Amino acid sequence: MIEILTPAELARAEDTGAVVADILQALKRRSTVGTNLLDIDRWAQTMIVDAGALSCYVDYEPSFGLGPFGHYICTGVNDAVLHGRPYDYTLADGDLLTLxxxxxxxxxxxxxxxxxxxxxxxxPESVAMISATERALAAGIAAAGPGARIGDVSHAIGTVLSEAGYGINTEFGGHGIGSTMHQDPHVPNTGRPGRGHRLRPGLLLALEPWVMADTAELVTDADGWTLRSATGCRTAHSEHTIAVTGGGAEILTSPERARP
Incomplete structure (x- = not known):
């Protein structure tokens, strides 16, 4: 299903995006050496409830997961890049953390x-990898104007990642979002320009370039959720929810939207 939001729904989407940005920035500030991933999950739960919002994860039970996710945030450390299930782990100096x-x-x-x-x-390698995903995300957003196609967005993302020297896995990528978290259209992190669904105002997309340092192959943890690099190399992941508008794309989850 591909949803086109009304102006009233878009206004609510802006509020939701600000909540997500607020919580992520607060958790980033609190995630220091010695922090436990389970504490991050508990903090996320409290902040979601305090914001009058609902978790999209805690009861999430898709076909690719093992039962309900059961937590309020994904926490990926070092080689864990997607769907990282929080567990009893204490962060160390130099860990690469994805929230x-x-x-x-x-x-x-x-x-x-x-x-x-x-x-x-x-x-330095971790800094460069994070930077590549952020630049790829910015390129994808810049390509997501009205009349563009999904392939244009995917091509923009993939070009940055490929030029930075990273392999691209297409099993998981960006997606439509609206009344539910995961919707059509699928937005791969590489693609051919001029192909796929045509974007129009009111469409929400979650764009999420992610890479692994020396592989494009994933393995799944015994928890049935956490996806890691097959070689144990480090990984990085950047994502925003955007709204396609008449003039381009508006970032709903930008840190600038976070409340002080």
Whole structure:
């Protein structure tokens, strides 16, 4: 299903996006050396409830997962890139942490992810990988104007990632979003321009370039959820929910929307 939101629904989407941005930025500030992933999950739960929002994850039970996700945020450390299920792990200096959050408020969902390095150590390879996903995300957003096609967005993302030297996995990518978290159209992280669904105002997309340092192959943890690099290499993931408008694309989950 591909939803086109009304102006009233888009206004609610802006509110939901601000909630997601607010929580992610707060969690980033609190995620320091010695922080446990389960604490991050508990903090996320509290902030979601306090914002009057609902988690899109806790009861999420898709065909590719093992039972309900059971947590309020995805926490991926180092080689864990997608669907990272929080567990009893204490963050160390130099860990590469990805936080992925989706909530619903007012009947509209928003989804975003950030990757960053914990502590004072800043491994250059990790910094470069995070930067590549952020630049790819910006390129995808720039390509997502009215009349563009999904292939244009995918091509823009894939060009940045490929030129940075990363392999691209197309099993998981971006997606439509609206009254539910995951909708059509699928937005692969590489593609051919001029192909696919044509974008029009009112469409919400969650764009999410992600890469692994030296492979494009994923493996699944015994928890049935966490996806890791097949080689154990580090990974990075950046995501925003955007609204296609008459003049281009509006980022609903930008940090600038986060409340102080």
């Amino acid at each position: 992925d959050l989706a909530v619903s408020k007012g009947g509209v969902a928003a989804d975003a992810a950030i990757s960053f390095i914990v502590g004072d150590a800043k491994p």
